[in-house]
Amino acid sequence: MPSRSLSYTRRWATGRTDRRVERSLGALAVVVLVFIVAILATVLVKAWPSFSHNGLSWFGPGGNVDTQIRAMAESKPLPGHSIYYFRAWPLIWGTLLTTIFAVLIALVVSILAAIFLTEFAPPPVRRMLDPVIRLLAGVPSVIYGLIGILVIASYIEHHVISEARKASVAYVVQLNGKDVMTATLILTLMILPIMVAITANAMAAVPLSWREGSLALGVNRWRTIWRVSLRTARPAIVAATILATARALGEAVMLAMVSGGRGFAPNLLDGITALFEPVRPLAATIFENSEGLTIPALAHTVYAIGAVLLVSAALLSLSGWASKQRLKRYGIRA
Amino acid sequence: MSTAQLASAPPSGSTIARAPRERTNSWPLVDRVGYWLCWTVGISLCLIALAIVLFMLIKGISYLRPSLLVRSPAPSQVQSQSGGFLDPIEGTLLVAGLGTVIAAPLGVAIAAWLSEYARPAWLARTVESALEIIAGAPSVVLALFGLLIFAQNFLGFLSQRAASGAVYGRSFFAAGAIMAVLALPLIVGATREGLAQLPDRLREASFALGRTRATTIRRVLLPAIRADIATGTVLGMGRIIGDTAIIRILLGAALTIQPVGHVPLIGALRGTGSTLTSYVYENSPAGEGNAPQKAYAAAFVLLLIVLFLNGIVTWLTNRGGQSERGGLSRAFRLIPYWSRLNGP
Numbered sequence: 001m002p003s004r005s006l007s008y009t010r011r012w013a014t015g016r017t018d019r020r021v022e023r024s025l026g027a028l029a030v031v032v033l034v035f036i037v038a039i040l041a042t043v044l045v046k047a048w049p050s051f052s053h054n055g056l057s058w059f060g061p062g063g064n065v066d067t068q069i070r071a072m073a074e075s076k077p078l079p080g081h082s083i084y085y086f087r088a089w090p091l092i093w094g095t096l097l098t099t100i101f102a103v104l105i106a107l108v109v110s111i112l113a114a115i116f117l118t119e120f121a122p123p124p125v126r127r128m129l130d131p132v133i134r135l136l137a138g139v140p141s142v143i144y145g146l147i148g149i150l151v152i153a154s155y156i157e158h159h160v161i162s163e164a165r166k167a168s169v170a171y172v173v174q175l176n177g178k179d180v181m182t183a184t185l186i187l188t189l190m191i192l193p194i195m196v197a198i199t200a201n202a203m204a205a206v207p208l209s210w211r212e213g214s215l216a217l218g219v220n221r222w223r224t225i226w227r228v229s230l231r232t233a234r235p236a237i238v239a240a241t242i243l244a245t246a247r248a249l250g251e252a253v254m255l256a257m258v259s260g261g262r263g264f265a266p267n268l269l270d271g272i273t274a275l276f277e278p279v280r281p282l283a284a285t286i287f288e289n290s291e292g293l294t295i296p297a298l299a300h301t302v303y304a305i306g307a308v309l310l311v312s313a314a315l316l317s318l319s320g321w322a323s324k325q326r327l328k329r330y331g332i333r334a
Numbered sequence: 335m336s337t338a339q340l341a342s343a344p345p346s347g348s349t350i351a352r353a354p355r356e357r358t359n360s361w362p363l364v365d366r367v368g369y370w371l372c373w374t375v376g377i378s379l380c381l382i383a384l385a386i387v388l389f390m391l392i393k394g395i396s397y398l399r400p401s402l403l404v405r406s407p408a409p410s411q412v413q414s415q416s417g418g419f420l421d422p423i424e425g426t427l428l429v430a431g432l433g434t435v436i437a438a439p440l441g442v443a444i445a446a447w448l449s450e451y452a453r454p455a456w457l458a459r460t461v462e463s464a465l466e467i468i469a470g471a472p473s474v475v476l477a478l479f480g481l482l483i484f485a486q487n488f489l490g491f492l493s494q495r496a497a498s499g500a501v502y503g504r505s506f507f508a509a510g511a512i513m514a515v516l517a518l519p520l521i522v523g524a525t526r527e528g529l530a531q532l533p534d535r536l537r538e539a540s541f542a543l544g545r546t547r548a549t550t551i552r553r554v555l556l557p558a559i560r561a562d563i564a565t566g567t568v569l570g571m572g573r574i575i576g577d578t579a580i581i582r583i584l585l586g587a588a589l590t591i592q593p594v595g596h597v598p599l600i601g602a603l604r605g606t607g608s609t610l611t612s613y614v615y616e617n618s619p620a621g622e623g624n625a626p627q628k629a630y631a632a633a634f635v636l637l638l639i640v641l642f643l644n645g646i647v648t649w650l651t652n653r654g655g656q657s658e659r660g661g662l663s664r665a666f667r668l669i670p671y672w673s674r675l676n677g678p
Contacts, residue, residue, distance in 0.1 A: 021548035025447035036464040116376035132383040140576030197669035222365035250472025253578040257620040306475040317470030
C-alpha cells in the first residue's frame, strides 16, 4: 500500500511543520516579551540610585528643581547635599496640572463630539468629521508644538495676559505665553481624537433595539442617548479617559516646546494667574536633558523620571484594557 | 422595480432609521442645550482642523522653495545660507523604512500566533499585556532604553566607537529599531483585528481540504487580510514619521547625515543625522536654530506626508465599503490603534 504510507508520511511531516511553525511563532512572541520585560527592568535598575539616595522625598517638594538638575549636569553637588539630591514635585505638579486639565476638558468635549458623530450629524457632516478626527490624531506632536509656540503662545502673551498681571508676578516668574494654559489647550486637542474614537465606536455598537425600546416608550432622543447609549458605553468612556491620560503623561516634545520649560510649581490659590505660569512636565524634562546622559548622576535621575512615567503609563494601560473588558459583558466589541 | 433602483437604495441594515431633521421643539430646555452643544463641538472640531491645515498651507506656500528640498542643512546665522532639508527628508525615509522593515514581519508573526495559536494561554495573555504596556509607554522612555541598549559593547557595530572604545549608541540603526517597537503594537493590532473579522468557515474549509494550521495562515488567512496588514503598516509608518523624541535622543542634534565608514547605506545607518521632525524642532524657537520660516516649510512637508499616509489608510480601509456601525469609517475605528494597541 504505497499510497497509504505516502499519505501517512506526508501528514506526519506536515504535522511536524505545523508544530514547528507554531513553536517558532511562539518563540518570536517570547522574544518580544523578553524585550519588553528588559525595557521595564533596565529602566528601573538604571533609575534605582536616584530613588535610593532620595527615598520617598524624591516625589516631594524641596528647593529649586532646576538648580538641582544644573548641579548634576555640572557635577557640582549643592552645598550640604549629595550629588543625587533631587525633589521632583514641581515637575510632577506640572504633569498633573496639564494632564488633569486636558483630560477633564477632553472628556466633556469628546462625549459631546461622539454623540454628535454617532447620532445627530447628517451624513455629509459625518463624512467630513470622520476624516477630520483622523487628521487630528495623525498630526505629529512637533507640528502641534510649532503652532503652539509660534501662534498660540504669542497670542496669549500679547492679548490675553494683561500687563498688570505680568507685573504682579514679575519678581518670581516671567509670563510669556508658554504656560499651563497653552500646554493644556494643545494637549486637549491631541488627546481628543482617541477619546472621541473610543467613545463613538462604543456608542455606535450599542444595539439598535435598546435605543428603539427607549424611544418607543416615549423618551426623547436626547434622553435616550444619555440614559441608554451613553450608559452602555460608560466602560468605554472610562477606558478612553484612562488611555488618554497615559497619552498625555507621555507627551514630551509638544510640552517641551510650549509649557515654559521651568521647573516651577504654580499655586492654584493664585487663581487665574497660576494658569499663565510656566511648568515643565516630567516627560518634557527627560526630553530636554537627553544631552546630558553621559553624566552618571543626571542619567540616573533622568532614568528615574522615565521609570515613574513608564510605571504609571503601564498601570494606566492595563487598567484601561481591563475597563474595556466590561463592555464585552454587553456583547459589544468596541 | 428595476435593478438600478435596487442598487441605488441603501443596503438594508446599513443605516439607522433616522428622522430627516431632529425636531427638538418638544424637548425640555436642558436637552435642547445639549443638542446644540453637540453641534457646536462638532463644527468647531472641523473648523480647528481646517484652521490647522490652512495655516500650515499658507505658511508652507510662503516659505517653501524648491531649493530647500534639494539642499543640505548648513550651519549659518544667515537664513539664506543655512541650506534646506534634503538630509532630514532622507533621514525620515531611512528611519521609516528601517522601522517598518523590522516591525512588519515581526508584528504579523506575533499577531498570527496570538490569534491562531495562543498556546499556552497564560503565555499569550502575558504577551498581550506586555504589548499593551509597550503601546502605552511614552516614546521618550523607549528612547532612553534604546540609548542604554545600543551603547552596550556588543552592539557597537550598529553605531560608532570613540577612540577610547566607548560605544556612542546613537545611530539610525538604534533609532530605527526603537521606532519598530513604537510601530509594533499598531501592526499587531490591525492584523489581529483583520484575523478576528475573518469567518471561521474560511479556516474550516481550509482544514477540510487537508491543510495544516500553518499553511492555512500563510495561504488563506494572511492573503485575505492583506489590506489590514497594509493599514497597520501605514499607520505604524505614520507614527514613526511623526515621532520626535526618539529621533532627538537617539540621533542627537546633528542636522546633516553623518555616515560612519565608507559603505554607502550601512555607513549612513551606523551614523547619525536628523529627520523632518527633529529639523522642525531644532528650527523652532524651542530649538537652537530658531529659524521659524524653515521650521514652517519643513512642517508643511511633514504634514503633506502625514496627509498622504492618511489618504492611503482611507483608501485601504474603504475598499471593503463603509462599516455598518453608525456610518463610521473603518479607518476611524482604527484611531485607538494610532496611539496604542487596545484591540479586541
